[in-house]
Amino acid sequence: MRGLRRFFGDDTGASAVEFALVVVPLLLFIFGTVEFSRLMWTRQSMQSLAIEAARCMGILQPQCISGTTYNAANTRNYVISRAGKLGVPLTSSDIALNNSDSCKSVSGFSTVTITYTFSSVAPRLVTALTGSTNLSASACFPNNV
Template sequence: MEFALVLPVFLLMLFGTIEFCRLFWTTHALHDVAIATARCMGVPQLECEADGVYSAPEVKAFAKETAAGWFVTIDPASLQLDHDAACHGLAAGFSRVEITHQFATVLPALLTSLAGGTDLKVEACYTNH
């Protein structure tokens, strides 16, 4: 009888903790992808160039592939790239990447606070070389 009373609270705490950790992990993964992508844009790398010149489609493909390595699926349309941005109040000359992503819980019926999805937004800058 007591177990039946405690079980729903225990399951809510257990799955709530798991989903919060997934949310935190996804945010960390997106931030890592943004940093790697900004660096790929700022420091000329083959993955982000076409014929030796910066290429936005190649950069988006790089970001999508890097996110897949974290088991996160991002839509290339959710990426905002700026190859000559002013970051953190400094003069222009930075590569800036902004990623927006909607985190969706796998248990929307149980965790109603996350049911509609949580919007995540990360940004990274890297100096151009």
């Protein structure tokens, strides 16, 4: 009986037990914040890149032309290289380009759509936070007439 009272009255390991109870939610919160931030940064980078590519196509910047005309292969290579500098590994199949499209029912626009599957060290956590790891960005820019 005395040993039992002594056992239940001893509080030397209370801090370790409290830490063990708090550390799992704390780590989930930290990793969730970091991964969600990475996802949002990637999404914003892709949107900026889509706008940049649509503008490149619309005003015929040197990176998107061959001679004096629009070139889809050059534009794709430009988008892939810019995405690589941002740390987003895109492939040709992730990029849809159209230099004679309509935007909001107005014709004469260049459009770019980029799709990307976000890779995470904690995919279930990111999916729980955002609903999906598939990202998409699109932009349109009027063609230089």
